[in-house]
Amino acid sequence: MKYVVLIGDGMADYPLEELNNKTPLQVAEKPNMDEVAHKGVNGMLQTVPQGMEPGSDVANLAIMGYDPAQYYTGRGPLEAASMGVDLSENDVAFRCNFITEKEGILDDFNAGHITSTEASQLIHALNHSFGDIGTFHAGISYRHLFLYKHPQSSHLKTTPPHDIVGEKIEDYLISSESDGHASILNKLMQDSQNILLEQEVNKNRLAEGKKPANMIWLWGQGPKPQMETFQEKYGLNGATITGVDLIKGIGVYLGLNNISVPGATGYFDTDYKAKGKYAIDALPDHDVVFVHVEAPDEAGHAGDISEKIKGIEEIDSKILGPILDCLPDYNDFMLTLLPDHATPISVKTHTMDPVPYAVYGPGVKADAVEKYDEDSAEKGSLGLSKAHDLINKLLSGF
Numbered sequence: 509m510k511y512v513v514l515i516g517d518g519m520a521d522y523p524l525e526e527l528n529n530k531t532p533l534q535v536a537e538k539p540n541m542d543e544v545a546h547k548g549v550n551g552m553l554q555t556v557p558q559g560m561e562p563g564s565d566v567a568n569l570a571i572m573g574y575d576p577a578q579y580y581t582g583r584g585p586l587e588a589a590s591m592g593v594d595l596s597e598n599d600v601a602f603r604c605n606f607i608t609e610k611e612g613i614l615d616d617f618n619a620g621h622i623t624s625t626e627a628s629q630l631i632h633a634l635n636h637s638f639g640d641i642g643t644f645h646a647g648i649s650y651r652h653l654f655l656y657k658h659p660q661s662s663h664l665k666t667t668p669p670h671d672i673v674g675e676k677i678e679d680y681l682i683s684s685e686s687d688g689h690a691s692i693l694n695k696l697m698q699d700s701q702n703i704l705l706e707q708e709v710n711k712n713r714l715a716e717g718k719k720p721a722n723m724i725w726l727w728g729q730g731p732k733p734q735m736e737t738f739q740e741k742y743g744l745n746g747a748t749i750t751g752v753d754l755i756k757g758i759g760v761y762l763g764l765n766n767i768s769v770p771g772a773t774g775y776f777d778t779d780y781k782a783k784g785k786y787a788i789d790a791l792p793d794h795d796v797v798f799v800h801v802e803a804p805d806e807a808g809h810a811g812d813i814s815e816k817i818k819g820i821e822e823i824d825s826k827i828l829g830p831i832l833d834c835l836p837d838y839n840d841f842m843l844t845l846l847p848d849h850a851t852p853i854s855v856k857t858h859t860m861d862p863v864p865y866a867v868y869g870p871g872v873k874a875d876a877v878e879k880y881d882e883d884s885a886e887k888g889s890l891g892l893s894k895a896h897d898l899i900n901k902l903l904s905g906f
């Protein structure tokens with residue numbers, strides 16, 4: 509038996525006036541997704557437990573079969589794992605964004621999608637100046653890591669920068685009742701501005717009319733999580749295919765094989781075809797392949813309707829289509845199609861809404877659903893379920 513779980517990050521949406529009150533999934537040309545819905549069973553999945561933040565980390569952990577309420581300690585530690593940074597007992601791993609600050613406002617949560625090469629030079633400068641406070645590790649694009657050896661700091665209240673674009677920075681600094689670590693880390697974020705602005709990278713970006721990476725933003729912190737591997741928990745070996753660090757980090761803790769795809773950027777320009785090909789190539793050696801595509805989520809954050817529709821169509825034609833062509837080579841298989849969460853264009857951030865999912869395979873008896881979208885899945889035979897039960901349901905054949 510082969511299982512493919514195809515995750516279109518943030519694909520689900522709300523009806524949009526610009527689309528005649530349809531969602532991007534309802535408007536996109538996606539014959540393969542519709543075939544999966546038509547030939548399979550459909551329903552809604554609650555991917556984010558009540559009371560937790562609807563982050564991709566929480567949602568993907570749930571989809572992979574681990575109840576986030578039990579296993580999730582923060583986004584930082586997952587990204588640390590993906591970067592090969594092992595956390596010691598006292599380490600708290602913070603996600604460190606490069607952001608663009610403008611006149612006290614958080615202007616851009618990703619510093620104009622700064623390149624990894626530029627970013628690594630800035631990380632080097634930060635370590636040189638602030639190495640006595642903690643350690644910075646360079647990741648991909650605007651997404652980096654800061655290790656702080658003070659376990660108490662894992663309880664500080666921090667804010668995801670993509671949720672406060674256009675807001676006053678001073679309103680969202682780290683808050684904590686009588687905790688000295690909050691003021692140390694707030695000062696670090698503010699002091700980073702002086703160091704970053706004087707770097708050649710930023711001078712060049714400004715000269716080229718690009719947004720400077722003129723501040724760091726610390727958030728999503730936590731200690732190393734304790735979890736059993738996917739093999740131990742479910743008796744299956746698996747692989748991930750993703751351009752996003754935190755999904756790879758989940759893969760590391762779960763003992764999954766993180767397959768790197770050249771050209772997988774975690775953005776609009778990701779190489780969809782390569783992802784499809786690598787997923788197919790991974791099938792002979794793995795029981796489960798999780799294929800995660802970030803692009804629709806980025807389009808949701810950007811409020812870009814046409815990029816979101818395009819992202820869905822690219823996933824459909826270049827990833828899902830080729831996978832559906834080759835899956836019948838295996839005696840038995842199940843393909844699951846879903847987003848991890850909604851990233852509606854109208855709110856430009858993740859929401860708690862249950863997401864539409866479809867499961868298709870030779871052993872699955874189809875329900876009456878014809879198309880893959882939010883409304884259709886609600887009418888499916890599976891009803892509403894919790895995402896962390898998905899793997900067990902796949903194993904029991906639905």
Ligand SMILES: [Zn+2]
Pocket residue numbers: 517518563564565567805848849
């Ligand atoms: Zn996501």
